[in-house]
Amino acid sequence: MASTDAASRTAAPRTPPPLEGDAAALRAFLDGPHAAVRDQVRAQLVEHAPILDERVDLPRAELRRRVRDLVVDIGARGQSGHGFPPQYGGGGDIGASVAAFETLAYGDLSVLVKSGVQYGLFGGAVLQLGTARHHEAYLPDLVSGRLLGCFAMTETGHGSNVQALGTLARYDADTDEIVVTTPDDASRKDYIGNAADDGEMAVVFAQLEVGGEGHGVHAVLVPLRRDGEVLAGVRIEDCGAKLGLEGVDNGRIWFDEVRVPRGNLLDRFATIDDDGTYRSSIENPDRRFFTMLGTLVQGRVSVGGAALGASKVALEIAVRYALRRRQFEATTPGVEDLLLDYGMHQRRLLPLLARTYALSCAQEEVAGQLHQVFSAGTPDADERARRALESRAAGTKALLTWHATTTIQECREACGGAGYLAANRFSALKADTDVFTTFEGDNHVLLQLVAKGLLTDYSSEFEDLDQFGMVRFVTGLAVETVIERTAAHQLLERIRDVLPGGRDGWDQEAGLLDPDYQLAMLRYREEHQLAGVARRLKAGVAAGTAPGTVFSAVQDHVIAAARSHVERLVLEAFVARVRAQPEGPTRDTLAALCDLHALATIEADRGWFLEHGRLSAPRSKAITREVSTLLRRLRPVAAPLVEAFGIPPGVLGARDLVG
Known part of the structure; x- marks a missing residue:
């Protein structure tokens, strides 16, 4: 994806100009509308940074007391209340609250999680499930850290x-x-x-x-x-x-x-x-039950943001290490090459970096949706909008937390034995984030929630999360109704209008760096899988099989369709944010990152695309070549890409690795 329109991009020269990395501009892109709030948290993290070293040797009881004191300090300074009403010591901005929590993940994760319990879960429940008398009685002390719950x-x-x-x-x-x-x-x-x-x-x-x-x-x-x-x-x-x-x-x-x-x-x-x-x-x-739980969706969004923050810490450590550590004389006699100059090392880290940027855009999107739905305060939001938010928050949280687990492990390995030392943070990052995949709901259960929303189109039947209810609902429809709802039958017609080659040649002639091609590939996969789920559910029940047995047999297909749906939403968010950037070097760099994320996503599931006729073998090989080209283009700007995370040096730690 380049910075001009699709037609000129398809005709662009094979060797594009070098990319430029402006860390400040990239940071503004990542920080989004709550940059000032993020900076406040960064400043506080610098003051709290000593705990990152202390925690290694502190006995558990002392560590807990230290963490408690820092959590209370966050409340006493007024840094806990961004999402609470101003009359109770808050800022009235849920989006700011999510941004602050994500940034807090740059520091000690016990402080993050205890803060999340206190101000997010306990406080959020009192705010969202209680009424004025509860708010007046408890929120001032709760938000300030005087009442722990x-x-x-x-x-x-x-x-x-x-x-x-x-x-x-x-x-x-x-x-x-x-x-x-x-x-x-x-x-x-x-x-x-x-x-x-x-x-x-x-x-x-x-x-x-x-x-x-x-x-x-x-x-x-x-x-x-x-x-x-x-x-x-x-x-x-x-x-x-x-x-x-x-x-x-x-x-x-x-x-x-x-x-x-x-x-x-x-x-x-x-x-x-x-x-x-x-x-x-x-x-x-x-x-009533699901409406009650739906008001607590902020916790799910916040956990996803925390996983994103931890992923950024791991990536910055690993990339900075790869820009310092030399190994073997691969290209210049007498001079050992930097780790990041090796193609395999680029393959290990840079697609994860691109995906982190993509997921940052997706997280910003869901946080904005959260703020919009609940910006009116206590009055109930539009039911359909709430259901769409719950589904998107569930799917985004699943992808973000799985990404954290994958990224932290790969970054640890990329730092070799030095990454195994507790002082270099990976042990804490791995151990402390592992539970995120089951915090606020097991990820596979959350993806079932996403699939149910897709199949029922957020209808009233969506209230019944029982698997039998979903099977009964879907099998009561004609399969064609589900297909029409997903618009799968219209997909090729849309492709004909927007891509070179049209309906018959879209997967052979469309430019690989065309975002419309990339999005069409992910949309086709999503909608094909969703229609397949509907067919299998209907066929199973029609054959006289018990609904529970039918659902169990289709469960893997359900999860795959839901994950494909969220992957498409992630790419859409990244493409939209890049297109909104002004023409210039920063947009070109972000566009290359977006292309890398999109093509790496397609490449990772090339088997599915080949099996379903959306990729030919030559086209599949071309995608791999293009990914390698993008890795080489992005290598010179790797440092500013991670510097843009805005992690203060004293908070990043890992001095053995980053200097």
Whole structure:
């Protein structure tokens, strides 16, 4: 992708001019509309940087205290409240909150995660599920770090299936109290951040029972400690050592007939009246449940941003090391070559760098969508827009967290044995981010959510996340209806209009560096796979197979279609952002990165494209050659591309590797 229109790009000379790297301009591109907020976080990270060295040798108890103090400091300085209403000490800007959280990931990840629990999950639940009286009573102390709390949703026996939680919250009309009980060990709250040492209050998700009738999962505020002492009826156990994030005090919580006032029910969507009557503005219990969970989508967006920030740290360390470390006399006698001058090293790092830029654009897009949907504050957003946001946030989070895992591992290996030293950060990055793939939902479950949204077109049936419900819905349609919805049958007609070669020759004659060609390839894959899912579901049920068996047999196809959908959205976001840039060297550099990301994505799944007639063998080889050409073009600007991340030197660390 070059900086001019498609026609001139196709005719461009085979040897384009060298790329230029303006780190400041590239940083402005990445920082987006919240550059000032990101800079505030960067400055605070510099002050907190000593913990990056201290954490290596601190005992767990001391590390937790150090992390707690830094999290409280973030609140005391007013850096925690970007997404909260101004009247409670916030900034009223959800997009700024997401940007701040992503930038905070440049530093210690225990501080990041404990902050996320305190200000994102605990605070977000009080804000989004509570009403004015809860906001006035708790948000000022919560946002400032004076009230530390927990988000007690996950249970030992119920992971992603939140609707089946076992904790009970029974309304006692005689005392006008809610009684919270853990009926068995499978219903204990588990892996709860802030619980083992510091949490004074928890937002507890439990099955609400009023007058002997169950009303599904609701959220109740339950005090845990007073003056550091665990309260009667509450039992807390430390989860113990973990794979990473040792500065976060994860714990297990049991409740034994713990009584709280009726007003502790977070009642934005349902309440218990003074006469003990349960009342909700949303009659359908499934819709009420998913509406409630939908308001908490910011946590999912934030985890994706955190993974992106950690990926940038790993890439900057590995690229800077590759620009310092020399090995073997490959080209000039008597002079060892830099690692990044080797084609294989470029292959290892630069496509990951390009993908990081692409995912940055996708994250900016979903953060903007989040801000737009919730910018009105407490009034409910348009339901269809919320469903689209939930789907996009789920898919983007999955790709971002998988990318972090892949990138950090590849960067560690690219730094050799030096990357194995704890002082050089990769051990912490690997251990602390590994859980991101299951934070805020297992990635495969999240991609099922994406697929269900695509198949049901965000209809009312989307409220039923049960797999049988999705199978019943899809098999009740003609397959052609699903195909028409995806517009797969129109795809080749669109290609004829926009690409050289038209319908019959589009995959042979279109310019490889044409973004319309690149996008058409990803869209074709997505829509072909989605229509295939619909066909297989319908055929399975038509053959008399049980819906659960049908879904299980098609599950891999469901995940593939959803992932292809999100990959297309990522490329669309990158292409759109690049096209919006003014003509000049920075746009040319970004365009080359975008081309590398697009072609590397197609190359990685060339088997599918070959099997489905979208690539010929010569065309496939041409894509690989073009990827290699782009790697050589981008090699001279690798340093400014990572400098643009804006990671302060004192925060980056890894002095053995980067100098």
